[in-house]
Amino acid sequence: MGEQIENFDVQHFIDVYVMPWGINIILAIVIYIIGKMVVKTLVGIFGKIMAKSKYDDMLVDFLKSIVNAFLMLFVIVASLDQLGVDTTSLVAILGAAGLAIGLSLQGSLQNFAAGVMLLVFRPFKAGDFVEAGGVSGSVINIGIFSTIMSTPDNKEIIVPNGNIYGDNITNYSAKSTRRVDMVFGIGYGDDLLKAKRVLTSMLDADERVLKEPAYTVAVGELGDSSVNLVVRPWVKSSDYWGLKFDFTEAVKLRFDQEGISIPFPQMDVHLDK
CATH class of the missing domain: 1.10.287.1260 (Helix Hairpins)
Structure with a gap:
Protein backbone atom coordinates (compact mmCIF):
# COMPACT_ATOMS: atom_id res chain seq x y z
CA MET A 1 0.00 0.00 0.00
CA LEU A 105 -51.20 18.14 -25.48
CA GLN A 106 -52.43 18.46 -29.05
CA GLY A 107 -55.66 20.22 -28.06
CA SER A 108 -53.86 22.62 -25.76
CA LEU A 109 -51.29 23.42 -28.45
CA GLN A 110 -54.13 24.20 -30.85
CA ASN A 111 -55.60 26.62 -28.33
CA PHE A 112 -52.14 28.10 -27.76
CA ALA A 113 -51.56 28.65 -31.48
CA ALA A 114 -55.01 30.21 -31.82
CA GLY A 115 -54.31 32.46 -28.83
CA VAL A 116 -51.10 33.71 -30.42
CA MET A 117 -52.97 34.44 -33.67
CA LEU A 118 -55.69 36.33 -31.79
CA LEU A 119 -53.13 38.45 -29.95
CA VAL A 120 -51.14 39.12 -33.13
CA PHE A 121 -53.97 39.92 -35.57
CA ARG A 122 -56.39 41.34 -32.96
CA PRO A 123 -59.80 40.68 -34.50
CA PHE A 124 -61.15 42.03 -31.19
CA LYS A 125 -59.87 43.54 -27.95
CA ALA A 126 -60.92 43.66 -24.33
CA GLY A 127 -64.22 45.54 -24.01
CA ASP A 128 -65.54 44.63 -27.48
CA PHE A 129 -68.89 42.89 -27.82
CA VAL A 130 -68.38 39.90 -30.10
CA GLU A 131 -70.01 36.74 -31.33
CA ALA A 132 -67.36 34.02 -31.46
CA GLY A 133 -66.91 30.38 -30.54
CA GLY A 134 -70.68 29.88 -30.45
CA VAL A 135 -71.30 32.52 -27.75
CA SER A 136 -71.91 36.27 -27.60
CA GLY A 137 -70.59 38.65 -24.98
CA SER A 138 -68.17 41.38 -24.00
CA VAL A 139 -64.51 40.38 -24.02
CA ILE A 140 -62.94 40.59 -20.57
CA ASN A 141 -59.53 39.05 -21.20
CA ILE A 142 -57.69 37.37 -24.07
CA GLY A 143 -55.35 34.70 -22.75
CA ILE A 144 -52.89 32.38 -24.43
CA PHE A 145 -55.18 29.35 -24.18
CA SER A 146 -58.66 30.80 -23.66
CA THR A 147 -60.70 34.00 -23.81
CA ILE A 148 -62.97 35.16 -20.99
CA MET A 149 -66.26 36.77 -22.01
CA SER A 150 -69.19 38.27 -20.10
CA THR A 151 -72.71 37.74 -21.44
CA PRO A 152 -75.37 40.50 -21.40
CA ASP A 153 -76.99 38.80 -18.37
CA ASN A 154 -73.60 38.92 -16.57
CA LYS A 155 -72.50 35.31 -16.90
CA GLU A 156 -68.79 34.66 -17.30
CA ILE A 157 -67.86 32.26 -20.09
CA ILE A 158 -64.39 30.83 -20.71
CA VAL A 159 -64.03 29.95 -24.39
CA PRO A 160 -61.06 27.92 -25.75
CA ASN A 161 -59.17 30.00 -28.29
CA GLY A 162 -59.25 27.12 -30.78
CA ASN A 163 -63.05 27.34 -30.89
CA ILE A 164 -62.88 31.09 -31.50
CA TYR A 165 -60.22 31.19 -34.21
CA GLY A 166 -61.64 28.15 -36.00
CA ASP A 167 -65.06 29.79 -36.44
CA ASN A 168 -66.53 33.05 -37.73
CA ILE A 169 -65.92 36.11 -35.55
CA THR A 170 -68.45 38.95 -35.52
CA ASN A 171 -67.21 42.08 -33.76
CA TYR A 172 -70.11 44.41 -33.04
CA SER A 173 -67.78 47.03 -31.53
CA ALA A 174 -65.25 47.20 -34.37
CA LYS A 175 -67.01 50.11 -36.10
CA SER A 176 -68.00 53.39 -34.52
CA THR A 177 -71.45 53.34 -36.15
CA ARG A 178 -74.11 50.68 -36.69
CA ARG A 179 -77.36 50.41 -38.61
CA VAL A 180 -80.48 49.53 -36.63
CA ASP A 181 -82.79 47.30 -38.67
CA MET A 182 -86.44 47.47 -37.63
CA VAL A 183 -89.70 46.38 -39.28
CA PHE A 184 -93.15 47.81 -38.45
CA GLY A 185 -96.33 46.43 -39.94
CA ILE A 186 -99.47 48.46 -40.65
CA GLY A 187 -102.87 47.35 -41.86
CA TYR A 188 -103.79 47.30 -45.55
CA GLY A 189 -106.56 49.77 -44.80
CA ASP A 190 -104.23 52.31 -43.14
CA ASP A 191 -102.75 55.36 -44.84
CA LEU A 192 -99.32 54.18 -46.02
CA LEU A 193 -97.92 57.62 -46.78
CA LYS A 194 -99.09 58.93 -43.40
CA ALA A 195 -97.32 56.06 -41.63
CA LYS A 196 -94.09 56.84 -43.51
CA ARG A 197 -94.39 60.55 -42.58
CA VAL A 198 -94.86 59.62 -38.90
CA LEU A 199 -91.83 57.37 -38.91
CA THR A 200 -89.73 59.97 -40.73
CA SER A 201 -90.68 62.72 -38.28
CA MET A 202 -89.82 60.46 -35.34
CA LEU A 203 -86.39 59.71 -36.79
CA ASP A 204 -85.72 63.39 -37.47
CA ALA A 205 -86.62 64.24 -33.86
CA ASP A 206 -84.30 61.64 -32.32
CA GLU A 207 -80.85 63.16 -31.75
CA ARG A 208 -79.24 59.73 -31.68
CA VAL A 209 -80.05 59.15 -35.36
CA LEU A 210 -77.09 60.18 -37.52
CA LYS A 211 -77.55 62.45 -40.52
CA GLU A 212 -74.94 60.51 -42.50
CA PRO A 213 -75.42 57.84 -43.67
CA ALA A 214 -79.05 58.74 -44.27
CA TYR A 215 -81.74 56.57 -42.74
CA THR A 216 -84.17 54.46 -44.79
CA VAL A 217 -87.96 54.23 -44.50
CA ALA A 218 -89.46 52.03 -47.20
CA VAL A 219 -92.01 49.32 -47.91
CA GLY A 220 -90.16 46.08 -47.41
CA GLU A 221 -92.89 43.51 -47.92
CA LEU A 222 -96.56 43.09 -48.60
CA GLY A 223 -97.25 40.43 -45.99
CA ASP A 224 -100.21 38.13 -45.48
CA SER A 225 -101.97 40.52 -43.11
CA SER A 226 -99.81 43.67 -43.05
CA VAL A 227 -97.77 46.12 -45.06
CA ASN A 228 -94.30 45.87 -43.55
CA LEU A 229 -92.27 49.08 -43.40
CA VAL A 230 -88.50 48.79 -43.13
CA VAL A 231 -86.88 51.43 -40.88
CA ARG A 232 -83.07 51.56 -40.90
CA PRO A 233 -81.41 54.47 -39.08
CA TRP A 234 -77.67 54.76 -38.42
CA VAL A 235 -76.47 55.44 -34.88
CA LYS A 236 -73.31 55.34 -32.81
CA SER A 237 -72.53 51.79 -31.74
CA SER A 238 -73.04 52.75 -28.10
CA ASP A 239 -76.61 53.96 -28.89
CA TYR A 240 -77.68 50.83 -30.78
CA TRP A 241 -79.77 49.02 -28.17
CA GLY A 242 -81.05 52.21 -26.54
CA LEU A 243 -82.50 53.53 -29.78
CA LYS A 244 -83.88 50.14 -30.84
CA PHE A 245 -85.80 49.66 -27.59
CA ASP A 246 -86.94 53.28 -27.25
CA PHE A 247 -87.97 53.68 -30.88
CA THR A 248 -89.97 50.44 -30.92
CA GLU A 249 -91.99 51.56 -27.90
CA ALA A 250 -92.40 55.08 -29.28
CA VAL A 251 -93.75 53.77 -32.61
CA LYS A 252 -96.45 51.74 -30.86
CA LEU A 253 -97.56 54.75 -28.81
CA ARG A 254 -97.43 57.13 -31.78
CA PHE A 255 -99.31 54.78 -34.11
CA ASP A 256 -102.04 54.48 -31.47
CA GLN A 257 -102.31 58.29 -31.34
CA GLU A 258 -102.42 58.59 -35.14
CA GLY A 259 -104.98 55.82 -35.54
CA ILE A 260 -102.58 53.58 -37.44
CA SER A 261 -103.17 49.91 -36.72
CA ILE A 262 -100.49 47.29 -36.12
CA PRO A 263 -101.94 43.97 -37.32
CA PHE A 264 -101.32 40.74 -35.43
CA PRO A 265 -102.06 37.13 -36.36
CA GLN A 266 -105.66 36.15 -35.71
CA MET A 267 -107.63 32.95 -36.11
CA ASP A 268 -111.36 32.81 -36.74
CA VAL A 269 -113.05 29.68 -35.42
CA HIS A 270 -116.49 28.78 -36.82
CA LEU A 271 -118.63 26.22 -34.99
CA ASP A 272 -121.17 24.29 -37.00
CA LYS A 273 -124.46 23.73 -35.21
Whole structure:
Protein backbone atom coordinates (compact mmCIF):
# COMPACT_ATOMS: atom_id res chain seq x y z
CA MET A 1 0.00 0.00 0.00
CA GLY A 2 2.79 2.37 0.95
CA GLU A 3 4.64 1.41 -2.18
CA GLN A 4 1.59 2.28 -4.31
CA ILE A 5 1.34 5.69 -2.65
CA GLU A 6 5.03 6.29 -3.24
CA ASN A 7 4.66 5.29 -6.90
CA PHE A 8 1.66 7.66 -7.33
CA ASP A 9 2.80 10.52 -9.58
CA VAL A 10 0.99 13.62 -8.35
CA GLN A 11 2.26 15.80 -11.16
CA HIS A 12 1.12 13.28 -13.75
CA PHE A 13 -2.35 13.17 -12.14
CA ILE A 14 -2.55 16.95 -12.21
CA ASP A 15 -1.39 17.17 -15.82
CA VAL A 16 -3.62 14.36 -17.10
CA TYR A 17 -6.79 14.84 -15.06
CA VAL A 18 -6.95 17.98 -12.95
CA MET A 19 -5.70 20.54 -15.47
CA PRO A 20 -7.83 19.43 -18.47
CA TRP A 21 -10.98 18.99 -16.37
CA GLY A 22 -10.34 22.21 -14.52
CA ILE A 23 -9.89 24.14 -17.76
CA ASN A 24 -13.01 22.54 -19.26
CA ILE A 25 -15.07 23.37 -16.18
CA ILE A 26 -13.85 26.97 -16.16
CA LEU A 27 -14.53 27.33 -19.92
CA ALA A 28 -18.01 25.78 -19.48
CA ILE A 29 -18.80 28.27 -16.71
CA VAL A 30 -17.48 31.14 -18.82
CA ILE A 31 -19.55 29.99 -21.81
CA TYR A 32 -22.66 29.79 -19.62
CA ILE A 33 -22.14 33.22 -18.00
CA ILE A 34 -21.32 35.02 -21.25
CA GLY A 35 -24.07 33.15 -23.09
CA LYS A 36 -26.60 34.11 -20.45
CA MET A 37 -25.59 37.76 -20.76
CA VAL A 38 -25.87 37.63 -24.55
CA VAL A 39 -29.28 35.94 -24.33
CA LYS A 40 -30.51 38.58 -21.88
CA THR A 41 -29.38 41.34 -24.25
CA LEU A 42 -30.98 39.69 -27.30
CA VAL A 43 -34.26 39.05 -25.45
CA GLY A 44 -34.27 42.69 -24.30
CA ILE A 45 -33.79 43.91 -27.88
CA PHE A 46 -36.53 41.54 -29.06
CA GLY A 47 -38.88 42.83 -26.37
CA LYS A 48 -38.28 46.46 -27.36
CA ILE A 49 -38.94 45.68 -31.02
CA MET A 50 -42.18 43.89 -30.12
CA ALA A 51 -43.22 46.73 -27.81
CA LYS A 52 -42.75 49.27 -30.63
CA SER A 53 -45.00 47.10 -32.81
CA LYS A 54 -47.78 47.70 -30.23
CA TYR A 55 -48.50 44.02 -29.66
CA ASP A 56 -50.38 42.93 -26.55
CA ASP A 57 -48.19 42.93 -23.41
CA MET A 58 -49.20 39.35 -22.61
CA LEU A 59 -48.07 38.19 -26.05
CA VAL A 60 -44.80 40.12 -25.79
CA ASP A 61 -43.98 38.62 -22.38
CA PHE A 62 -44.87 35.13 -23.54
CA LEU A 63 -42.78 35.36 -26.73
CA LYS A 64 -39.88 36.76 -24.73
CA SER A 65 -40.00 33.76 -22.40
CA ILE A 66 -40.09 31.38 -25.40
CA VAL A 67 -37.11 33.08 -27.06
CA ASN A 68 -35.23 33.15 -23.75
CA ALA A 69 -35.81 29.42 -23.17
CA PHE A 70 -34.83 28.55 -26.75
CA LEU A 71 -31.57 30.55 -26.64
CA MET A 72 -30.69 29.33 -23.16
CA LEU A 73 -31.03 25.76 -24.40
CA PHE A 74 -28.25 26.47 -26.90
CA VAL A 75 -26.10 27.99 -24.16
CA ILE A 76 -26.59 24.96 -21.89
CA VAL A 77 -25.84 22.53 -24.72
CA ALA A 78 -22.64 24.47 -25.58
CA SER A 79 -21.57 24.40 -21.93
CA LEU A 80 -22.17 20.65 -21.62
CA ASP A 81 -20.36 20.05 -24.89
CA GLN A 82 -17.34 21.86 -23.46
CA LEU A 83 -17.41 19.43 -20.52
CA GLY A 84 -17.32 16.51 -22.93
CA VAL A 85 -20.95 15.45 -22.46
CA ASP A 86 -22.49 13.72 -25.48
CA THR A 87 -24.97 16.44 -26.38
CA THR A 88 -26.17 14.60 -29.49
CA SER A 89 -27.92 12.01 -27.35
CA LEU A 90 -29.23 14.74 -25.05
CA VAL A 91 -30.75 16.67 -27.95
CA ALA A 92 -32.30 13.48 -29.31
CA ILE A 93 -33.86 12.73 -25.91
CA LEU A 94 -35.20 16.28 -25.60
CA GLY A 95 -36.63 16.08 -29.12
CA ALA A 96 -38.39 12.78 -28.42
CA ALA A 97 -39.74 14.14 -25.13
CA GLY A 98 -40.97 17.28 -26.88
CA LEU A 99 -42.73 15.20 -29.54
CA ALA A 100 -44.41 13.03 -26.92
CA ILE A 101 -45.55 16.06 -24.95
CA GLY A 102 -46.78 17.74 -28.13
CA LEU A 103 -48.90 14.72 -29.09
CA SER A 104 -50.39 14.44 -25.60
CA LEU A 105 -51.20 18.14 -25.48
CA GLN A 106 -52.43 18.46 -29.05
CA GLY A 107 -55.66 20.22 -28.06
CA SER A 108 -53.86 22.62 -25.76
CA LEU A 109 -51.29 23.42 -28.45
CA GLN A 110 -54.13 24.20 -30.85
CA ASN A 111 -55.60 26.62 -28.33
CA PHE A 112 -52.14 28.10 -27.76
CA ALA A 113 -51.56 28.65 -31.48
CA ALA A 114 -55.01 30.21 -31.82
CA GLY A 115 -54.31 32.46 -28.83
CA VAL A 116 -51.10 33.71 -30.42
CA MET A 117 -52.97 34.44 -33.67
CA LEU A 118 -55.69 36.33 -31.79
CA LEU A 119 -53.13 38.45 -29.95
CA VAL A 120 -51.14 39.12 -33.13
CA PHE A 121 -53.97 39.92 -35.57
CA ARG A 122 -56.39 41.34 -32.96
CA PRO A 123 -59.80 40.68 -34.50
CA PHE A 124 -61.15 42.03 -31.19
CA LYS A 125 -59.87 43.54 -27.95
CA ALA A 126 -60.92 43.66 -24.33
CA GLY A 127 -64.22 45.54 -24.01
CA ASP A 128 -65.54 44.63 -27.48
CA PHE A 129 -68.89 42.89 -27.82
CA VAL A 130 -68.38 39.90 -30.10
CA GLU A 131 -70.01 36.74 -31.33
CA ALA A 132 -67.36 34.02 -31.46
CA GLY A 133 -66.91 30.38 -30.54
CA GLY A 134 -70.68 29.88 -30.45
CA VAL A 135 -71.30 32.52 -27.75
CA SER A 136 -71.91 36.27 -27.60
CA GLY A 137 -70.59 38.65 -24.98
CA SER A 138 -68.17 41.38 -24.00
CA VAL A 139 -64.51 40.38 -24.02
CA ILE A 140 -62.94 40.59 -20.57
CA ASN A 141 -59.53 39.05 -21.20
CA ILE A 142 -57.69 37.37 -24.07
CA GLY A 143 -55.35 34.70 -22.75
CA ILE A 144 -52.89 32.38 -24.43
CA PHE A 145 -55.18 29.35 -24.18
CA SER A 146 -58.66 30.80 -23.66
CA THR A 147 -60.70 34.00 -23.81
CA ILE A 148 -62.97 35.16 -20.99
CA MET A 149 -66.26 36.77 -22.01
CA SER A 150 -69.19 38.27 -20.10
CA THR A 151 -72.71 37.74 -21.44
CA PRO A 152 -75.37 40.50 -21.40
CA ASP A 153 -76.99 38.80 -18.37
CA ASN A 154 -73.60 38.92 -16.57
CA LYS A 155 -72.50 35.31 -16.90
CA GLU A 156 -68.79 34.66 -17.30
CA ILE A 157 -67.86 32.26 -20.09
CA ILE A 158 -64.39 30.83 -20.71
CA VAL A 159 -64.03 29.95 -24.39
CA PRO A 160 -61.06 27.92 -25.75
CA ASN A 161 -59.17 30.00 -28.29
CA GLY A 162 -59.25 27.12 -30.78
CA ASN A 163 -63.05 27.34 -30.89
CA ILE A 164 -62.88 31.09 -31.50
CA TYR A 165 -60.22 31.19 -34.21
CA GLY A 166 -61.64 28.15 -36.00
CA ASP A 167 -65.06 29.79 -36.44
CA ASN A 168 -66.53 33.05 -37.73
CA ILE A 169 -65.92 36.11 -35.55
CA THR A 170 -68.45 38.95 -35.52
CA ASN A 171 -67.21 42.08 -33.76
CA TYR A 172 -70.11 44.41 -33.04
CA SER A 173 -67.78 47.03 -31.53
CA ALA A 174 -65.25 47.20 -34.37
CA LYS A 175 -67.01 50.11 -36.10
CA SER A 176 -68.00 53.39 -34.52
CA THR A 177 -71.45 53.34 -36.15
CA ARG A 178 -74.11 50.68 -36.69
CA ARG A 179 -77.36 50.41 -38.61
CA VAL A 180 -80.48 49.53 -36.63
CA ASP A 181 -82.79 47.30 -38.67
CA MET A 182 -86.44 47.47 -37.63
CA VAL A 183 -89.70 46.38 -39.28
CA PHE A 184 -93.15 47.81 -38.45
CA GLY A 185 -96.33 46.43 -39.94
CA ILE A 186 -99.47 48.46 -40.65
CA GLY A 187 -102.87 47.35 -41.86
CA TYR A 188 -103.79 47.30 -45.55
CA GLY A 189 -106.56 49.77 -44.80
CA ASP A 190 -104.23 52.31 -43.14
CA ASP A 191 -102.75 55.36 -44.84
CA LEU A 192 -99.32 54.18 -46.02
CA LEU A 193 -97.92 57.62 -46.78
CA LYS A 194 -99.09 58.93 -43.40
CA ALA A 195 -97.32 56.06 -41.63
CA LYS A 196 -94.09 56.84 -43.51
CA ARG A 197 -94.39 60.55 -42.58
CA VAL A 198 -94.86 59.62 -38.90
CA LEU A 199 -91.83 57.37 -38.91
CA THR A 200 -89.73 59.97 -40.73
CA SER A 201 -90.68 62.72 -38.28
CA MET A 202 -89.82 60.46 -35.34
CA LEU A 203 -86.39 59.71 -36.79
CA ASP A 204 -85.72 63.39 -37.47
CA ALA A 205 -86.62 64.24 -33.86
CA ASP A 206 -84.30 61.64 -32.32
CA GLU A 207 -80.85 63.16 -31.75
CA ARG A 208 -79.24 59.73 -31.68
CA VAL A 209 -80.05 59.15 -35.36
CA LEU A 210 -77.09 60.18 -37.52
CA LYS A 211 -77.55 62.45 -40.52
CA GLU A 212 -74.94 60.51 -42.50
CA PRO A 213 -75.42 57.84 -43.67
CA ALA A 214 -79.05 58.74 -44.27
CA TYR A 215 -81.74 56.57 -42.74
CA THR A 216 -84.17 54.46 -44.79
CA VAL A 217 -87.96 54.23 -44.50
CA ALA A 218 -89.46 52.03 -47.20
CA VAL A 219 -92.01 49.32 -47.91
CA GLY A 220 -90.16 46.08 -47.41
CA GLU A 221 -92.89 43.51 -47.92
CA LEU A 222 -96.56 43.09 -48.60
CA GLY A 223 -97.25 40.43 -45.99
CA ASP A 224 -100.21 38.13 -45.48
CA SER A 225 -101.97 40.52 -43.11
CA SER A 226 -99.81 43.67 -43.05
CA VAL A 227 -97.77 46.12 -45.06
CA ASN A 228 -94.30 45.87 -43.55
CA LEU A 229 -92.27 49.08 -43.40
CA VAL A 230 -88.50 48.79 -43.13
CA VAL A 231 -86.88 51.43 -40.88
CA ARG A 232 -83.07 51.56 -40.90
CA PRO A 233 -81.41 54.47 -39.08
CA TRP A 234 -77.67 54.76 -38.42
CA VAL A 235 -76.47 55.44 -34.88
CA LYS A 236 -73.31 55.34 -32.81
CA SER A 237 -72.53 51.79 -31.74
CA SER A 238 -73.04 52.75 -28.10
CA ASP A 239 -76.61 53.96 -28.89
CA TYR A 240 -77.68 50.83 -30.78
CA TRP A 241 -79.77 49.02 -28.17
CA GLY A 242 -81.05 52.21 -26.54
CA LEU A 243 -82.50 53.53 -29.78
CA LYS A 244 -83.88 50.14 -30.84
CA PHE A 245 -85.80 49.66 -27.59
CA ASP A 246 -86.94 53.28 -27.25
CA PHE A 247 -87.97 53.68 -30.88
CA THR A 248 -89.97 50.44 -30.92
CA GLU A 249 -91.99 51.56 -27.90
CA ALA A 250 -92.40 55.08 -29.28
CA VAL A 251 -93.75 53.77 -32.61
CA LYS A 252 -96.45 51.74 -30.86
CA LEU A 253 -97.56 54.75 -28.81
CA ARG A 254 -97.43 57.13 -31.78
CA PHE A 255 -99.31 54.78 -34.11
CA ASP A 256 -102.04 54.48 -31.47
CA GLN A 257 -102.31 58.29 -31.34
CA GLU A 258 -102.42 58.59 -35.14
CA GLY A 259 -104.98 55.82 -35.54
CA ILE A 260 -102.58 53.58 -37.44
CA SER A 261 -103.17 49.91 -36.72
CA ILE A 262 -100.49 47.29 -36.12
CA PRO A 263 -101.94 43.97 -37.32
CA PHE A 264 -101.32 40.74 -35.43
CA PRO A 265 -102.06 37.13 -36.36
CA GLN A 266 -105.66 36.15 -35.71
CA MET A 267 -107.63 32.95 -36.11
CA ASP A 268 -111.36 32.81 -36.74
CA VAL A 269 -113.05 29.68 -35.42
CA HIS A 270 -116.49 28.78 -36.82
CA LEU A 271 -118.63 26.22 -34.99
CA ASP A 272 -121.17 24.29 -37.00
CA LYS A 273 -124.46 23.73 -35.21
